[in-house]
Amino acid sequence: MADGFYKDKRKQLLIGFLIGVAFGFLLDRGGATDFNIIVNQLLLKDFTVLKIIFSAIITGMIGVHLITKYLSPELQPKPCMWKPIIIGGLIFGVGFAVLGLCPGTASGAMGTGAVHAVIGVIGMLVGAGMFASVYPYLMEFMEKSNLGKVTLPELLGINKWIIIIIISVILIGVMYFIERIGL
């Protein structure tokens, strides 16, 4: 795809919006805009959310690595600042359980009529803004544990297709087990 197309701001914003519409539609049909389904996943009673994420990971992994190998888009792994990822990840996890939704699914839930999700979205705006305010004080701490934009194939020194196969087999195995025990 031509570089010019990626730089056409109006078209790109429209594409972003349309992909979002499809994403929101799918999240709702998957049940992921429902507090109960997400909380029951965290309580390990209902594995809908994990089934959605695992199928998306397998599908996405194969396609995205083919696309970036043969076409112009490039992989954009996020830098691994392991300390803020662990601390921020745990803080996120607590919020995930309390709100019962995450940033994407909460905006979806808002669209399905969940008033409490609107409050959650306001909270997320405030939380993100609070982070922006304290960021100057955390920057040094965060950067100190930065391992760079490392990927699993680089870390392990194994061909990425072998890793993709191993991860796919493990995720399919977990989903098969979950189905077998009736969850």
Added chain:
Amino acid sequence: MNPLTDELWSPYIVGVGIGVLVWLGFLLSNKAIGCSTAYARTFGMLEKAVRGKKVEEKSYYKKFVPEIDWEWMLVLGIVVGAFLSSIISGSFRVEMVPLVWEETIGSSYIIRFVGALIGGILLGFGARMAGGCTSGHGISGTIQLALSSWLAFIFFFIGGILTAFLLYGGF
């Protein structure tokens, strides 16, 4: 059976569909799907409206400029897409207190709103500290085999599962 009006689809079909959307994000826009930067940018825009241009000087807003970008439009699209889906399937309804919350914590919508606000603040802060959310790290990042994203994904769920058992597990 009409899939358009079925309230729920197979999670596997939904997951494959989301995986395909990640392909499209890369192909059509050279972008990885994510949601949480849109929140930081929106807060920045609001802050700018109140406090003026100097807000742009904040180091975080130099990294994430407070403006409407691709990801922002994506999040807006999610609201619209979920709205359309719930209208078409007939599942749209005003929900003040979700069922599991009501059964474990209570039916007061004020307490639920306070909880949602606190949960939201933790999500917004944690996502920006970790550098992404369930979409940006959990789906797009894991797909790219990024170490950062697999680590984040695991800790999102460790924090989530422990908190959910404490809050709703009936202890």
